[in-house]
Amino acid sequence: MLNRILAPLSAAWKEATDSQVWTSIFRHGKPVSNRNRALVMMSNVFLHLHPVKSRKAGIKLRYTWCMGGITFFLFLVLTFTGLLLMFYYRPTVEYAYADIVDLQEHVPLGIMRELHRWGAHAMVITVWLHMLRVFMTGSYKPPREFNWGIGVVLLVLTLLLSFTGYLLPWDQLAIWAIAVGSNMARATPLLGTEGPLSASLTLGDISLINAGNDARFALLGARSVGQPTLLRFYVLHCVGLPLVAAFLMAVHFWRVRKDGGISGPM
Amino acid sequence: MIDLFQDLVNWASGPTVLFTITTVGLLLAFRFTQVWSRTSAKIFFAVLTVFYVASMWDPNFFLIVAKPDNIPITGVIFLVFFFTWFAMHQGIQNDRRREGGTEVLEKEEAEKVWVWPDLVYTEMLAMVLLSIVLLVWSILAAAPLEQPANPADSPNPSKAPWYFLGLQEMLVYFDPWLAGVVFPTLIIVGLMAIPYIDTNPKGNGYFTFKERKAEIIIFLYGFLILWSLLVISGTFLRGPNWNFFGPYEYWDVHRVEPLLNVNVSDFFWVKLLGQPLPSGGLFAALLREWLGILMVGVYVFVLPVVMSWSKDRLPTGLKWLSCHHYYEKMGATRYYIGVSLFLIMMSLPIKMYLRWAFNLKYIVAFPEIFFNI
Numbered sequence: 001m002l003n004r005i006l007a008p009l010s011a012a013w014k015e016a017t018d019s020q021v022w023t024s025i026f027r028h029g030k031p032v033s034n035r036n037r038a039l040v041m042m043s044n045v046f047l048h049l050h051p052v053k054s055r056k057a058g059i060k061l062r063y064t065w066c067m068g069g070i071t072f073f074l075f076l077v078l079t080f081t082g083l084l085l086m087f088y089y090r091p092t093v094e095y096a097y098a099d100i101v102d103l104q105e106h107v108p109l110g111i112m113r114e115l116h117r118w119g120a121h122a123m124v125i126t127v128w129l130h131m132l133r134v135f136m137t138g139s140y141k142p143p144r145e146f147n148w149g150i151g152v153v154l155l156v157l158t159l160l161l162s163f164t165g166y167l168l169p170w171d172q173l174a175i176w177a178i179a180v181g182s183n184m185a186r187a188t189p190l191l192g193t194e195g196p197l198s199a200s201l202t203l204g205d206i207s208l209i210n211a212g213n214d215a216r217f218a219l220l221g222a223r224s225v226g227q228p229t230l231l232r233f234y235v236l237h238c239v240g241l242p243l244v245a246a247f248l249m250a251v252h253f254w255r256v257r258k259d260g261g262i263s264g265p266m
Numbered sequence: 267m268i269d270l271f272q273d274l275v276n277w278a279s280g281p282t283v284l285f286t287i288t289t290v291g292l293l294l295a296f297r298f299t300q301v302w303s304r305t306s307a308k309i310f311f312a313v314l315t316v317f318y319v320a321s322m323w324d325p326n327f328f329l330i331v332a333k334p335d336n337i338p339i340t341g342v343i344f345l346v347f348f349f350t351w352f353a354m355h356q357g358i359q360n361d362r363r364r365e366g367g368t369e370v371l372e373k374e375e376a377e378k379v380w381v382w383p384d385l386v387y388t389e390m391l392a393m394v395l396l397s398i399v400l401l402v403w404s405i406l407a408a409a410p411l412e413q414p415a416n417p418a419d420s421p422n423p424s425k426a427p428w429y430f431l432g433l434q435e436m437l438v439y440f441d442p443w444l445a446g447v448v449f450p451t452l453i454i455v456g457l458m459a460i461p462y463i464d465t466n467p468k469g470n471g472y473f474t475f476k477e478r479k480a481e482i483i484i485f486l487y488g489f490l491i492l493w494s495l496l497v498i499s500g501t502f503l504r505g506p507n508w509n510f511f512g513p514y515e516y517w518d519v520h521r522v523e524p525l526l527n528v529n530v531s532d533f534f535w536v537k538l539l540g541q542p543l544p545s546g547g548l549f550a551a552l553l554r555e556w557l558g559i560l561m562v563g564v565y566v567f568v569l570p571v572v573m574s575w576s577k578d579r580l581p582t583g584l585k586w587l588s589c590h591h592y593y594e595k596m597g598a599t600r601y602y603i604g605v606s607l608f609l610i611m612m613s614l615p616i617k618m619y620l621r622w623a624f625n626l627k628y629i630v631a632f633p634e635i636f637f638n639i
Contacts, residue, residue: 065352
């Protein structure tokens with residue numbers, strides 16, 4: 001009886017996998033033979049981030065915790081959900097909050113914003129844990145010193161991505177968190193109005209650093225958190241920072257491979 | 267009985283007590299490494315879970331912990347504890363293997379395996395599990411959305427996003443130019459500098475504790491106490507006006523904490539000499555702050571040199587300061603950069619304890635040019 005159902009199914013499956021369409025996409029058979037296991041890694045653009053073979057101890061979950069991979073996966077989730085959110089969201093003081101309310105109340109089963117927000121928080125944590133793992137296994141040691149540095153920059157980018165995204169709902173939580181965070185820029189030495197030594201930068205009687213041109217102004221695009229800040233953070237959040245992060249991730253993954261793959265005892 | 271327990275927890279969560287308990291606890295755990303066993307981890311997590319779940323019946327505790335944007339902090343508490351334990355546990359197991367004459371665990375399975383299926387299946391599973399976690403989390407908890415932005419109405423407390431609350435907590439002890447600009451920069455630079463400062467060739471590619479004790483203790487102290495603990499307490503225990511509130515305490519906006527903080531200059535001129543602070547002009551300002559400038563100068567410029575001396579050169583009582591073997595091992599450049607970064611990191615707990623013990627506000631204070639340390 002079961003055979004009667006399965007036989008046509010397996011015949012259909014065979015038909016499909018033998019078709020010209022299938023064989024044009026996957027240029028080799030199932031990865032059950034060693035030859036095909038190698039081919040699948042080399043012919044697939046996503047899988048080719050991996051080597052064909054790897055040390056057994058290195059790929060154990062207890063060693064890597066899969067934290068770097070999870071972080072990358074979260075980045076992809078955030079890119080995808082972020083793209084969908086961009087369809088609905090307008091970065092203006094007038095519409096931003098209303099668009100978020102609409103997302104929450106009028107999109108049936110809409111959890112894209114939830115996925116995006118919780119995913120972002122989770123990514124901050126997984127980046128920390130990935131760094132903890134890399135430190136505790138001494139994986140920053142030669143020859144991987146440079147890649148650790150790239151990783152630190154990626155940590156900073158993750159925090160900046162999260163920080164710029166925090167403003168976009170344009171609610172009380174958002175603007176005051178950004179206000180508190182950006183107030184610190186006022187205290188930048190030499191470059192902030194309330195920073196050490198800034199008052200000494202004068203041209204004759206004119207003070208060169210004021211609230212209209214200091215480091216905080218550069219961050220906010222205004223003297224206080226307002227429309228220019230929202231647009232600036234939106235562009236950085238959706239385009240600028242993800243581009244830089246994606247570029248550095250490419251370098252990071254490339255260097256993992258070039259520096260000898262997942263670390264292990266010499 | 268419950269009241270007594272709650273009072274005890276509130277007391278123990280106070281910045282002074284909590285910081286001291288966790289620091290001493292961590293140092294003891296590095297000394298008595300048998301605590302990183304499976305059994306103690308189970309007990310620890312059982313106690314933590316019971317504490318967490320039982321506390322949910324307290325309205326004040328629930329209010330803070332269940333706030334949507336605070337959910338990640340609960341994750342941080344459990345995950346950071348678990349993975350710190352997991353790394354230390356494996357490190358100590360490896361150390362024991364070495365002592366017993368066997369190689370570390372990571373060396374045992376040195377043969378190469380096919381990435382398909384051995385790795386890609388793990389990754390696939392991780393992706394599926396994570397997707398489930400994210401979906402469930404997103405269905406159960408709505409993303410926070412408060413009242414529309416109103417620049418005229420600042421909430422109390424105004425908090426930065428949770429991952430920056432360690433920096434905001436530093437603002438209690440340092441001015442914004444240090445806590446918000448210089449220290450974050452040094453954290454980033456310092457992290458990037460780690461591989462170039464650390465010349466210990468051991469412990470590359472496997473978990474260990476014994477072979478890299480100093481590195482691990484410094485890093486975990488920074489990560490667990492100076493970063494994670496400050497993030498956690500900044501989120502859960504800092505209420506209106508950035509006052510401290512225990513986990514079972516009501517966030518009373520009207521609570522007033524007397525601020526009687528004094529500067530080193532006040533200690534010297536007013537309390538010790540019974541004189542008014544020198545005033546008028548640059549020279550008077552320098553005279554006013556001479557002791558603080560000297561203290562900071564000694565800490566930043568003299569101490570690293572003194573620490574590089576061998577034990578014989580150091581007077582009795584200061585011999586423990588000697589880091590001569592590091593100086594020998596690392597060379598002058600690495601040593602000075604490493605020790606300077608370490609001392610700057612330690613300036614945070616030092617300033618914290620000075621505040622708690624002496625109500626010290628600034629060691630050097632030039633409010634005229636916003637230069638306060």
